[in-house]
Amino acid sequence: MNTIFIIGVGLIGGSFALDIKKLHPESTIFGIDNNEAHLDEAIELKIIDQKAKFEDLEKADLVILAIPVDATLTILPKVLDHVSDNAIVFDAGSTKEDICFSVKNHPKRRNYLAVHPIAGTEHSGPKAAIHNLYKSKTNIICEVEDTAFKLQERALELFSELGMRIRYMNPKAHDKHIAYVSHLSHISAFMLGKTVIDKERNERDIFDMAGSGFESTVRLAKSSPAMWAPIFKQNKTNVIETLDEYISNLKHFKTLMEDGDFDAVFEEMETTNHIKDILNGIQ
Amino acid sequence: MNTIFIIGVGLIGGSFALDIKKLHPESTIFGIDNNEAHLDEAIELKIIDQKAKFEDLEKADLVILAIPVDATLTILPKVLDHVSDNAIVFDAGSTKEDICFSVKNHPKRRNYLAVHPIAGTEHSGPKAAIHNLYKSKTNIICEVEDTAFKLQERALELFSELGMRIRYMNPKAHDKHIAYVSHLSHISAFMLGKTVIDKERNERDIFDMAGSGFESTVRLAKSSPAMWAPIFKQNKTNVIETLDEYISNLKHFKTLMEDGDFDAVFEEMETTNHIKDILNGIQ
Structure with a gap:
């Protein structure tokens, strides 16, 4: 794997580039991005070696797509059009069903790993790229059986070098579960941030009274809207389902409070406290 | 300040004890707690020097109440009954209006700082107590003018030694603002945890798919229900107001998604992104 293309040189793509270069100093890392300033920044930060164009993809051993999931729907088929039979192409999108569907019948489907x-x-952005972002992290692979065996192997070897844990799922199950453990968290944080900002026009009050608990709960509200709006669009049905359940749980909690049933409020929290054990497993 | 009483030897009280002992090694720290096992643990962990009883409070220079806010309503007047004219008593509760009201007409009101x-x-619990918990943290003081000047001074000197930033507010404003930046975050996290646990009966799926984003957003769902149910009870009106606004914002977001208006979804996030700057101020 000497010739590597990163499409989208931001946090995700850039972090792959940094680790790959460290693992394989002999490799050349090319960057493609519709944001010219990001490409320049990525070169300056030594995330990529050179800028490239789609036409250059024919020489790629590995192509990583790390762009918003709506762009992936059009760019992924285009990438497959350009690569050779020996290239492995994978994306890093937070949705999988529509993306897999977009290349279902592509003649080079076997060059792609979801x-x-x-x-x-x-x-x-490029400045957000860091070393070891993927270390000890879970990597979900979908429709592995649709990727050529030799290319699967090459990608898995890289993931192993990066220290990732592999889990195989079908795209439908992936999108459903990830709506709960990732997409909903983002909406929860964004709307919490909105609620507080709307109320506290005088930001000094937020600044002074907010502690680490608020900071932690609202952290994801700093995330990139350009990345997240397309995710919510692609995973609309599942995300709306999680929102329905979340809103219903919040309403129930509110009703218990309105009824003055604080034993039940205690119970609600006590039952969920059990999340400690689950989270201990994550870390 | 040689004789210090900590009532409630958990995270908050224990952390005060650890720092005070370090700053004033000559002091004796007494612990009062209705949980005998916690007192033993606190002695073993060198958080307190000795167990004590309410009758011993007459010799106190400083008393810190760090117990659930419902218990504070009955224990604080009792503490004031016992202390000498020279003792300063403060609580650390997350609500202030009802607590201040509970001692409004107490003959020793001037010995208390909210x-x-x-x-x-x-x-x-005692094991959660840590050094430097209060360093660089905001400390909100209410009704400062109702505390004897000499005793105010003594408490402020301690807060300064601990490295805290002081803000003065009235109890009503405190309870209203804190509902937004603290109490709502906790409910948001608890209900997020509940929504995911309810859905994902097979916890292995949560474990494998959840990342640091989920962990961060749901972190507060590990908090103690015994501490939080009474806070929600005491701050019921304000908390219900924040929940109404939060639920309304979530519903609006859901409607935008249902309508397929992802430009508006983007806008919602873009506007809230501004929280970055606010949060940068916190850290």
């Missing part, structure tokens, strides 16, 4: 690394921060 | 240190973690 991937979702559960890793990231609330920051974005 | 305090809310904006500090904590999602853990609880």
Whole structure:
């Protein structure tokens, strides 16, 4: 794997580039991005070696797509059009069903591996790229059987070098579950941020009274809207379902409070406290 | 300040004890707690020097109440009954209006300072106590003018030694604002945890797919229900108001998604992104 293309040189793509270069100093890392300033920044930060164009993809050994999921729907088929039979192409999108569907009948479908690394921060752009972002993180692979065996192997070897744990799922199940453990968290944080900002016009009050608990709960509201709006669009049905359930749980909690049933309020929290054990498993 | 009483030797009280002992090694720290096991644990962890009883409070220079806010309503007047004229008593409760009201006409009202240190973690009990919990944290003081000047001074000197930033507010404003930046975050996290646990009966799926974003957003759902149910009870009106607004914002977001108006979804997030700057101020 000497010739590597990163399409989208932000947090996700850039972090792949940094680790790959460290693992394989002999490789050349090319960057493609519709944001010229990001490409220049990525070169300056030594995230990529050179800028490139889609036409250059024919020489790629590996192509990583790390762009908003709506762009992936059009760019992924285009990438497959350009790559050679020996290239492995994977994306890193937070949705999988529509993306897999977009290349279902592509003649080079077997060059593509559908991937979702559960890793990231609330920051974005080339400057957000960091080493070891993927270390010990879960990597969900969908429709593995539709990828050529030799190419699967090459991608898995890279994921292993990066220290990732692999889980195989079908795209439908992926999109359904990820709506709960990732997409809903983002909406929850964004709307919490909105609620507080709307109320506290005098930001000094937020600044002074907010503690680390608020900071932690609202952290994801710093995330990139350009990345997240397309995710919500593609996973609309599942995300709306999670929102329905979340809103219904909040309403129930509110009703218990209105009724003055604070034993039941206690019970609600006590039952959910059990999340400690689940989260201990994550870390 | 040689004789210090900590009532409630958990995360908050224990952390005060640890720092005070370090700053004033000559002091003796007494612990009062209705949980005998916690007192033993606190002695073993060198958080307190000795167990004590309410009758011993007459020798106190300083008394810190760090117990659930419903218990504070009955224990605080009782503490004031016992202390000498020279003792300063402060609580650390997350609500202030009812607590201030509970001692409004107490003959020793001037021995009490109403305090809310904006500090904590999602853990609880003596084992959760840590050094420097209060360093660089905001400390909200209410009705400062109702505390004897010399005693105010003594408490402020301690807060200064602990590295805290002081803000003065009236109890009503405190309870209203804190509902937004603290109480609502907790409900948001608890209900997010509940929504995901309810859905994902197979916890292995949560474990494998959840990333640091989910972990961060749901962190407060590990908090102690025994501490939080009474806070919600005491701040019922304000908390219900925040929940109404939060639910309304979530519903609006859902409607935008149902209508397929993802430009508006983008806008919602873009506007709230501005929270970055506010949060940068916190850290």
